[in-house]
Amino acid sequence: MKSDIPRRQACFPIRVVMEMTDLSARQIRYYEEQGLIKPSRNEGNQRMFSVEDIERFLEIKSLIQQGVNIAGVKAIFASRQQKEGTNQKLD
Amino acid sequence: MKSDIPRRQACFPIRVVMEMTDLSARQIRYYEEQGLIKPSRNEGNQRMFSVEDIERFLEIKSLIQQGVNIAGVKAIFASRQQKEGTNQKLD
């Protein structure tokens, strides 16, 4: 009866992500520009984010607040992806 | 680690609801006009829907497809709300 939102479904526009993460649009676009996140786009070329994306932003924000720079965040994510590559799930 | 979206949080614009429910914007607004749903509005007066709203739309759609008219859907929802009123949870 409760149909939950798939964690990878891109269904949030940037404004909602701004509110949920307390990041500015500029920050969100910059983090994308730096390769930290890859939102999908709708037909009108507007960014659409998933629950996973939002959680990733929260992690980025937390790391940044701890003094880690973008390169550091990128490195952390990269090393994690290697481990996850071992036991990966397909949708 | 997985921060889920509260079912009542209004975070979906109408376009996303259209895609998720396969309803037209006209239908969504009409159902609201008829009192079947009460989306909240953002600062710019645009409708914002919650997961609960989307599930409600799916029920509406299902009932409509079964031949129930708007008044019927309204009655069904009304009678349900009475029962739910007995053991209600507050947020």
Add this chain to the structure above:
DNA sequence: AAAGGATGTAAGGATATCTGACAAGAGGGT
């Protein structure tokens, strides 16, 4: 035929998002 219910469509205006560019503050290195 007339009336009402449910949806489509269009117009005009308001709001949101996009990209690209430039500015500014913080911090590091010379």
Add this chain to the structure above:
DNA sequence: ACCCTCTTGTCAGATATCCTTACATCCTTT
């Protein structure tokens, strides 16, 4: 002190989305 880079803010012009209102259309039912 000066320069450089990183990160974020802000602005402008263009595109996309959404709003309300009104009228049209297609079915039913009477």
